[in-house]
Amino acid sequence: MHLGPLLFIVLALVALAPAPVALAQSGPLRIEITEGVIEPLPYAVPLFIAETPDAAQYAADITAVVTSDLTGTGLFRDIPASAHIARITSFDAPVAYADWKAINAQALVVGAVSVSNGRVTVKFRLYDVFSGTEMVGQQLGGSATSWRRIAHKVADAAYSAITGEGAYFDSRVVFVSETGAKGARQKRLAVMDYDGANLQYLTDSSTIVLSPRFSPTGDRVLYTTFETGFPRIKLIDVAAVSGRFLADQPGTMTFSPRFSPDGARVVYSLEQGGNTDLWVMDIASGAASRLTNTPGIETAPSLSPDGSQIVFESDRSGTQQLYIMPVAGGEAARISFGDGRYSTPVWSPRGDLIAFTKQTPGRFHIGVMRTDGSEERLLTASFLDEGPTWAPNGRVIMFTRETPGAAGEVRLYSVDISGRNLKLVPTPGPASDPAWSPLQP
Incomplete structure (x- = not known):
């Protein structure tokens, strides 16, 4: 799987010594570590699309948990919806990479939620905005009561793909x-x-x-x-x-x-x-x-x-x-x-x-x-x-x-x-x- 420039953040994660370190690459992403401080990676999680009439609240709640998980690591900075130029109206629509680059989103998580017979299904994709590539695409499902676990699994997949580290949110x-x-x-x-x-x-x-x-x-x-x-x-x-x-x-x-x-x-x-x-x-x-x-x-x-x-x-x-x-x-x-x-x-x-x-x-x-x-x-x-x-x-x-x-x-x-x-x-x-x-x- 091609991880593009986002893989570079793993170098910051394995740096244990507090001495000042500067990391750079030829691509657009640059991670700085100064006395152990990492500049958070800007990313965007537009509101997941509700694909069935009763999925709207689940979509909002799952989006919120995914954002909280990633931002809570201190490694990522969420770009608020008010700053988004592009609007996601279909899960399968082409990604307007130029619009996401314009707001400096370096990673993009797009998702869709549907509900049927008491089960919640979530589809999501993680994109490396600057290389214009899809990093992860998965579909997860479970009972309606397990929606938080599904959200944690989405965040785990994104976190692991970007950092190269193991998952831990679904614990x-x-x-x-x-x-x-x-x-x-x-x-x-x-x-x-x-x-x-x-x-x-x-x-x-x-x-x-x-x-x-x-x-x-x-x-x-x-x-x-x-x-x-x-x-x-x-x-x-x-x-x-x-x-x-x-x-x-x-x-x-x-x-x-x-x-x-x-x-x-x-x-x-x-x-x-x-x-x-x-x-x-x-x-x-x-x-x-x-x-x-x-x-x-x-x-x-x-x-x-x-x-x-x-x-x-x-x-x-x-x-x-x-x-x-x-x-x-x-x-x-x-x-x-x-x-x-x-x-x-x-x-x-x-x-x-x-x-x-x-x-x-x-x-x-x-x-x-x-x-x-x-x-x-x-x-x-x-x-x-x-x-x-x-x-x-x-x-x-x-x-x-x-x-x-x-x-x-x-x-x-x-x-x-x-x-x-x-x-x-x-x-x-x-x-x-x-x-x-x-x-x-």
Whole structure:
């Protein structure tokens, strides 16, 4: 597929270093990166055409979601309809490239929506305006209630074609929804689309819940619950909202669970007799084995995408630091050596980076480093930032931020791995402990 000059933006996306970089090409598109700032790509999404009488509202809503998805990345700038010269009246009409060039639209998304027997069908095409070529053309369909997912898939296709990056809009986030004053907050698990829509509660607020984690297929969630009076791991089915306890060993506390990449096992922390180590358990059989055996506290395990290694935090050196070890156990190698304390490491879905929380005097940060500990970069700085989770494509990180003061409200934020585009994630109220799902099937 010919991507034309729009493919050039991928060079900006893979630039991780904050040093000033100038990128140019012979074509009309020019991407500038200055101290990590990328000039957004101007694009246009004319109102999708309603091809059946009852499709007008769906067309308007789908157009709005596609625009919100693309603009929300910080990589694209929507050209408003009031500036459009050309008018799209037919999905199959020839594109008036000269009119779109005149308003500097470098990408154009054209779509049409029809409704029949309770199903919505969306056709769309993505054009590279300056080369005058079609980049993507697809038709998607589903039930009328799934129109938002269809819109996310349209935006995903456009985003991936332009950037060369994986999709992530058609995904969900599980998190802890909080109510009440600081120190007496009630917490319950909730799940929503990545942009805050379609909220669903998975538990009530009768007990403390922590650290939810999606399965690799997105249909199950692991979390820590205090419903028996002390921390225990529970596995819940998202659709049925039913669950069961895991790793139930008498006289122990279990917490900080995470699925293996194949979804068959869970790695977690187990405290017994004042000592906390990492364990792994087969979900089907319940067979568990110990991975570490040190006097330190070992917690927050996260497996590499290929399942061969585990990154975790430990205070075995005297302060919280990050370590990597083989999944079968054995010698652990320390990878964090900067000033401050490191915690909550999470392996990128692409396998190239590890995100973490870092605490320095008076500040908390979300950062990333290579898997050998090199090229550490801090993406945020705040009174309290913690608990990173990766988008399915490994390009965006979501985390918890707490504001200072007596109220100490907690909210979810996201940031690009370049350190750009820090923004609040919409939730119905205070929220913490986000975990991003894989792309939905």
